[in-house]
Amino acid sequence: MTLATGIGSMPGDDADAFLQATRVVLERLPDLPHLVEVPGRGATAQMTGRALAVVSGLAADLQPAGWRLTGTGGGSGVDHRRARSLLAQDLDVLEEETDGYTGAFKIQVTGPWTLASTVEKPRGDKVLSDHGARLDLAQALAEGVRTHVRDVRRRLPGVDRLVVQVDEPGLASVLGGKVPTASGWGRHRTVHPPEASDALGWVLGAITDEGAEPWVHSCAPGTPLALLRGAGARGLAVDVAQLGAADHDVLAEALEAGESVVLGVVPSTDAAGASMPGEGQVVEAVTRWLDMLGLDPASIGGSLAVSPTCGLAGASERWSRRVLALLRASAAELT
Template identity: 65%
Template structure:
């Protein structure tokens, strides 16, 4: 049957309430929410840096590596503490839970396009630094996966969603330099694939299922799939004809496609509209939802951090009822 899940971020600052909402509305594939409203350490970049063994701190321009061994900054330590506390709350609320579960992490290219080197400018400008970052992220994810399994012992399928909204910009040479007057050089496709493969391979090695999510246009889904992603999480409204072909191939190969079909900001949309848009897409590809089963997933178009709490709950409930109708 078709199932529903969320992207990751939620509005508000109450992690216990967010986890309760996710567990209640998305019983087939709940996830650990991210609450960016709590500050930079709870945003996707700070959350990822909480996992890596690289010293970082928050500067006026954003996150920067300090280059000081063993000298993790206060903000990075705070992000690590916040993640540990969120996992404590998750453990408390999933004592009797059995089933699939999802966690999210920012991918290596989005981190490289955002985090600065000790002397300034993005890590993206340094070949060695961006590879070191990917390897550190892979190591951190390995430990994180172990921790999640230890805390939620009823997990039967763990999905690790790697968020790469900047990947298309990295490949297009569209990431601005620190000054804002220039652009970083585009990254070659083989290197883009190789560094993503380091992270996705670490997920697979731990028995988890690697997905890649992006709600940015022109994301190279063929490259993502070739790097080892076994789930593609997309905004259906941004798909090109070539993207449709990649998604169809993935589904036919037994992989997962998560379609973003419910707006991530407050809006009015009916279950009928959601179901119709999915069925129209499947009909275009010549695919039957009944044959796809849980490989077809419906989601919001992107994270829900910018939505109102009431709408976020409504959106997740609507995804659940739409998934049931598709089944």
């Protein structure tokens, strides 16, 4: 059975948009719906603020330059408290809308390396610049994810398969030494793969320990898929158009091992005159990809899913609804 799912974000800028998007996702992605993210509501709802709402034991505040940790002696700023409150409110809405729901469900959280490259230390510059600080942040995220998973399970008792998607769009830049310093004139030093794998592994391991399924998503080119699998990812969500030659082999190995692969096959925005593909085009693209890998669709069971190429926050409401309907129809045809 091929599944249809979303990456996470949806268009909108207020509480009603979150409610309506939640209902749309539950209706159009019934086999693997997800906790909706509506980043248009502001910094507290965007991926960094959302992750800091999950992080355990660290305080933060929002500065003109972005999110900043306040140190062990500092308290959370008002925006950090708002981020936590907003996440709790969203979960309240989700709990009400999913009353009686059974089956699989997915939640998302920003990964430790993308977080380290976007959050500042108490005295400035990115957490990424300090070896100890970035590991502390990764450990705090891992502990926070444990609590978050338990909370979601309590609110959605009928869920028998909980997927936690760790978003790491910044990982390739971290490994490639491409993250700019605060001045903008330099770049932070490259993080070596073993350290990157270890920190990511803490978060993925925490997910596994709580009985959930750890996936990693990145629509950025150059993301090392083999490193993600080695760190403990049991699902990989990718944009097909961004894959390199070696990536196809890694995805084939994952499918053959019974792990999940989510193919981003439908444009995530209707910008620049993008046209919506037809169901036949989506099915053909996936079928040809499997044929290129020498895989029989019948042999991979429920390991394959289709999704937008990335989040839908930048799309119009009409486009986002059409994308989800197309993905559901295409998944049914592939099945």
